[in-house]
Amino acid sequence: MEDVCVFVEYNGQWDGTQSYVGGEMKGILVPESATYVGLFELVRSAIGIRGPAKTIVMRYGVEPGFPLVRIQCDVDVKFYIQLKKKDVHVLSKFPITIDVLDESAAEAMPLELGESNHIDVQLPTEAVQSDEAIQHVDVRNWTFPPPPPHIPPLAPHVDESKFTGDARQSNENSIAASIRAHSIANYTTSQYVNVPSSDSVSGSLVVADYTPVTIRINSIFENKKLLQYHIHHDVMSKHYQFKVKRSNSTLLHVICIDIEKCQWQLRATRMRGSKLFVVKRYDDVHTCSIEIVQGHHRQAKSWMIGEAWRGKEAALTSLRGDDAESYNVLPAWAEMVKRKNPGSDIDIETDSENCLQCFYMCLVASKHDWHYCRPVIVVDGSALKAKFGVMLLAACGHDANGCIFPLAFESLAIVADRHKGIEFASNLVYPDAAFGICVQHLAANLKTKYKDFKGPLKTYFDGAARSYLVNEHQRHMESIRNRNPDMHRYLMQADPTKWLRAYFNRRRYAIMTTNIAESLNNVDRKAMLMLVGFLVEWLRELQQRWFVARREEAIKLTSKLTPKVEKLIRTNFSVGLLVTPRPADQFEYAVTNNACQIWIVDMSERTCTCRRFQLDQIPCPHVMAVCNHRRIDPYNYCSNYYTKDYLYGCYSSVIHPISSTDGWDVPEEVRSQIVNPPKTKRGPGRPRVRRILSQGEEHKSIRCDGHNDVDR
Numbered sequence: 001m002e003d004v005c006v007f008v009e010y011n012g013q014w015d016g017t018q019s020y021v022g023g024e025m026k027g028i029l030v031p032e033s034a035t036y037v038g039l040f041e042l043v044r045s046a047i048g049i050r051g052p053a054k055t056i057v058m059r060y061g062v063e064p065g066f067p068l069v070r071i072q073c074d075v076d077v078k079f080y081i082q083l084k085k086k087d088v089h090v091l092s093k094f095p096i097t098i099d100v101l102d103e104s105a106a107e108a109m110p111l112e113l114g115e116s117n118h119i120d121v122q123l124p125t126e127a128v129q130s131d132e133a134i135q136h137v138d139v140r141n142w143t144f145p146p147p148p149p150h151i152p153p154l155a156p157h158v159d160e161s162k163f164t165g166d167a168r169q170s171n172e173n174s175i176a177a178s179i180r181a182h183s184i185a186n187y188t189t190s191q192y193v194n195v196p197s198s199d200s201v202s203g204s205l206v207v208a209d210y211t212p213v214t215i216r217i218n219s220i221f222e223n224k225k226l227l228q229y230h231i232h233h234d235v236m237s238k239h240y241q242f243k244v245k246r247s248n249s250t251l252l253h254v255i256c257i258d259i260e261k262c263q264w265q266l267r268a269t270r271m272r273g274s275k276l277f278v279v280k281r282y283d284d285v286h287t288c289s290i291e292i293v294q295g296h297h298r299q300a301k302s303w304m305i306g307e308a309w310r311g312k313e314a315a316l317t318s319l320r321g322d323d324a325e326s327y328n329v330l331p332a333w334a335e336m337v338k339r340k341n342p343g344s345d346i347d348i349e350t351d352s353e354n355c356l357q358c359f360y361m362c363l364v365a366s367k368h369d370w371h372y373c374r375p376v377i378v379v380d381g382s383a384l385k386a387k388f389g390v391m392l393l394a395a396c397g398h399d400a401n402g403c404i405f406p407l408a409f410e411s412l413a414i415v416a417d418r419h420k421g422i423e424f425a426s427n428l429v430y431p432d433a434a435f436g437i438c439v440q441h442l443a444a445n446l447k448t449k450y451k452d453f454k455g456p457l458k459t460y461f462d463g464a465a466r467s468y469l470v471n472e473h474q475r476h477m478e479s480i481r482n483r484n485p486d487m488h489r490y491l492m493q494a495d496p497t498k499w500l501r502a503y504f505n506r507r508r509y510a511i512m513t514t515n516i517a518e519s520l521n522n523v524d525r526k527a528m529l530m531l532v533g534f535l536v537e538w539l540r541e542l543q544q545r546w547f548v549a550r551r552e553e554a555i556k557l558t559s560k561l562t563p564k565v566e567k568l569i570r571t572n573f574s575v576g577l578l579v580t581p582r583p584a585d586q587f588e589y590a591v592t593n594n595a596c597q598i599w600i601v602d603m604s605e606r607t608c609t610c611r612r613f614q615l616d617q618i619p620c621p622h623v624m625a626v627c628n629h630r631r632i633d634p635y636n637y638c639s640n641y642y643t644k645d646y647l648y649g650c651y652s653s654v655i656h657p658i659s660s661t662d663g664w665d666v667p668e669e670v671r672s673q674i675v676n677p678p679k680t681k682r683g684p685g686r687p688r689v690r691r692i693l694s695q696g697e698e699h700k701s702i703r704c705d706g707h708n709d710v711d712r
Helices: 036-047 074-086 103-107 131-135 165-181 224-237 302-320 323-340 364-372 420-429 439-449 456-466 470-483 485-493 515-527 532-556 563-576 612-616 621-630 644-650
Strands: 003-010 024-031 056-060 069-071 096-100 192-195 204-207 242-247 251-256 265-270 277-283 345-350 356-362 376-383 391-398 404-406 413-416 434-437 580-583 588-592 598-602
Touching: 003 036, 003 074, 024 036, 036 056, 036 074, 036 096, 069 074, 204 224, 224 251, 224 265, 224 277, 224 302, 323 345, 323 356, 323 532, 356 532, 364 404, 364 532, 364 644, 439 456, 439 485, 456 470, 456 485, 470 485, 532 644, 563 621, 580 621, 588 621, 598 621
Parallel strands: 003 096, 376 413, 413 434
Antiparallel strands: 003 024, 056 069, 056 096, 192 204, 242 251, 251 265, 265 277, 345 356, 376 391, 391 404, 580 588, 588 598
8 A cells, every 4th residue: 555645734823814824834645544542643643742642633624715624533533544545636735734722721622613513424326226235335335524623523424224134223323332432421512412413314413412303304313302392392282292112222202192083103212332322213283282281280290390490400500509609698798788878777686696587777767767757557478589588578558649658656556467477577577566457368367257248248348347437347348247247257357446546546548558668669570589699689769860850859849738639638628618517616617518517626725526537637528618608728727747757858868879799898707697598498380479469459551541442
């Protein structure tokens, strides 16, 4: 055998036109029977380089604009020698270039951009005339195009269904040997690896990870488990179901669950000498009814859902950080907020293992301006939807316009649901405050407990709860007892002094429900999925925006009272025109209507026998009639809590922002403080994002009537 003349280029680099520039060149003689190891040693000896074999890359160019071809095995060397022999008249053609990499770069070396992931195989036309001809094909006459760089050499691709006996076994053994000789993990960082398939036309790609793929005949999977995963993913995404007909270590055969009407099936077998599974048969058309997939999906296995869940967790962690780590931000964040807003109360309580038990925040602006709000606090909680089971408990008040004021007080009233923890804490912290029950929460309990709580019974309940007079309340309660004695006993056991307006020993200022706290929770629903570190800053920033916007609204007001109360005053004035006030002296009046009903109004004591005046601190229609009769200003008899000045006072303070974490300068003892997440975990099931509507709440349309009406 003759030697082949080969030029070797080194100490240069490839430019953007696939030309090797700079460097030096040497010539070597390569035996026609050379192996990869022999060629490698010849090259290394000729240019005098040392180092691990994996750090030395041998490549050559074919034509400008074509990908570079890498030499990395015996087949590559043989192909290169045959290529050089065909172009023997041009000695300088196809020089081998040498690149020396460091070990870390060699291990992570990616595939070349623009490379093909397929290798085409051309069989002689005379080799496919008949089964007998195929059995006697001389595979040495086959021609192969050069393999793309970084792809292992492949055995010939032939249709194994046309082989029998030793020929078929020889083909499969050559495939397995090629796969064993060139480890999949060493040649790609993508989800595919180019390996021979049983397709007689082109190569197939081995699916090597969990990225979704399109399953076809001759698709090859790294192992059976991976194949099962992709089958499950495919049928779930297309809303079909299947069952296993046969499964063992070498075979997987699945069919549609509706076997009588649907011919969908997939059959895959293991390739000999390896763990690879190849799809042999795949009828991918479903003809089954949609009723088959109603209800729970049989392919939604825990191992598959777990993979999807862990993938989602990893993606969220990469985007926003780790849930557990966000708790360690709280001490430094609290220090910065208190530094920018002196007087704010932020407390962090942990247990002996530094697990969070309680986080409390009250900004100085809320503390300073609270006395401009109506002295009624509404309290409600909502569960956060993050990884750990944490409850956000919000206490807020009503400003002069009845809006949310995020937060003690003499003659204080606290309104909440019937949660024992809230009532216990209220009695512990504010022993002199009156604790009231939210009427809508109580109505929701009645609706659950009594199926007939609708129509008249609901009307009687609302009338009893909201009545200002004791005798009016008693009349409604008597109607409830006549219709449902058990419900009457339940309501009496709920302590009427806490939910009946007529018996409540404090002024509730027309606040009978915790709807405003529910509204605060509804505002917070966007933050329910936030990490704790982001959540507390989001709440601080929310209050900052509220204070600025409502302070500007208060400055623009031209009326003495807030808009909502101004509207109520005008309504009471209109009703007051229908009654007649009769004076007893300068301050006491008897107000009558056409039905001969009489209400006694005492302007000096600011009372009316209807009790609305003293409980709501807003002139009722009877008081408005007296004011109209005496030509006095009814605004003077409104509580200051409804005035423009008090509305501005609620938001006169400024909540100062804080910078991002890069600009924080906190003491070392604060920075080193450890706060671990609580030991509680979120319950099973999909976390609910939307708030459950309370009794009596309805979805409101945000569009005008007749929107998109074709007749308009």
